Amino acid sequence: MAAERRYALTKIAPGDYMFPSNDGTILWRISRYTDGPSNGLEIPRDREFWGLWQWNERVRPGSYIDTSSWDRWDFCEGHLDNRRDVIDAAMRMEPLPDETPNLTARILDR
Numbered sequence: 001m002a003a004e005r006r007y008a009l010t011k012i013a014p015g016d017y018m019f020p021s022n023d024g025t026i027l028w029r030i031s032r033y034t035d036g037p038s039n040g041l042e043i044p045r046d047r048e049f050w051g052l053w054q055w056n057e058r059v060r061p062g063s064y065i066d067t068s069s070w071d072r073w074d075f076c077e078g079h080l081d082n083r084r085d086v087i088d089a090a091m092r093m094e095p096l097p098d099e100t101p102n103l104t105a106r107i108l109d110r
Contacts, residue, residue, distance in 0.1 A: 005091060012067045017083075020059070021094050027055035027065060029073055030086045050086040051078035 009017040015032035031053070036046030053073040055065060066072065076093065080086045 005087060009087075016067075018065070018067070019090075021090075023094075025059065026094075027059050028090045029053040029055070029067075030083060030090070033078070035079065049078060050080040050083055052076040052080075052086045052089050 005019070006022045007019045009019045009030075011017055012029075016029070017031070018027060018029040020027055029052070031051055032048050033051055034046050034048055035041050036043050038046050052075075053070075054076050056072050056074045057063075059065075077086070077089045080089065
């Protein structure tokens with residue numbers, strides 16, 4: 001069973017959100033993107049999907065998170081149909097519960 005999420009989503013832009021893992025060690029980003037035949041996917045037409053990314057640097061209190069560049073975000077899972085499914089995917093990947101969340105990151109504006 002997946003962990004229950006402790007933190008609210010922070011909206012970066014329409015269809016683009018992030019939130020910390022329950023223990024504050026991972027920063028998740030969920031976003032909508034378009035994929036389909038134009039990218040070699042064997043479905044009838046291009047359509048929108050939801051995907052999950054993880055910040056690939058250590059998150060410490062006061063860390064700056066650059067949301068304008070995707071260079072530091074590692075793709076984890078994609079082709080999900082809705083936001084709930086991608087949040088559930090992140091919760092399944094959560095580390096074991098820790099009682100001391102420690103994330104206080106500041107988000108850079110675009």
